[in-house]
Amino acid sequence: MLEKKLKKNYFLIVTPAILLIFIFLLLEKNNIILNFPLGGKVLSTVIIILSASTSTIFPIWYKLLLIKKLKNNKKVSFDDFTSLQNRVTITTAFSIYWIFPAYMYQLQEIPMLLIAFFAIYALYYYYPSKRRIEMEKKTFRINPD
Template sequence: MREILRRRYLTMVIPVVFLFGTLYLLYGMGILSHGRFQPPPFWYPVLFTLAAATGVAGPILIRTLFANVSKGKKQVAAEDFLLFWKNILHISLITPYFAFTAVFCEFPEFYSGGMVLMALYALYYSYPSVDRISFDRKIFRVEESEQ
């Protein structure tokens, strides 16, 4: 199960790392100049709010809903637990793409800095480590059929 989640995590993270690397490489080589992409200012708080919703609030909501659904059960199916983790990955790993958009479009520092911090939090929070998976399996009483 951890390997499936780890693969999914890397599949979603590697493209945004590549995008950030390419952006800074283009800036460093002088191919791309600063100030070329300026969206209308109303987009700053919109994308900032979306980043907060996907990076912080979304995973909390998914975790709370899963806990509420599984609270009356003696055991939770491993498939349901895997789906729960995939949902956390899908919602939280959208945030780095919002952060890339903010950096690429050169949002004001408050918005871009906040979105980068939310992206880093989302990357940290959603990483499927062995300890995290085993802790969640104990909390949600996931059946032991699949490790």
């Protein structure tokens, strides 16, 4: 049940981004380019930091907050665990959207590759598979369903 809910949220967020990528590629192929003046180093840095945050930093931070909150408890409640998984799934799925401002501001190749790397990492690593959910249940000492 948790896996289905997480996958639904995941695909509700990721599917429009993938469609947008195809639309951008189609527009570019037809020489219709949607972009703004060249983005500078500051903009590149900001987008890379935001991309890294949504793909790696925030999920770790959410887990640490849950651990700190439940420091004295031996087990984590299933509701807290579900809330954590939902937050992590939604946050990491949004990491793909940083590709669009990077593309529209014509960032250089290396920053674009970093942003794409963070997005692919988040989409792959935090995909709500049964195996990952079971592994996290063991980590947080959640009883099997």
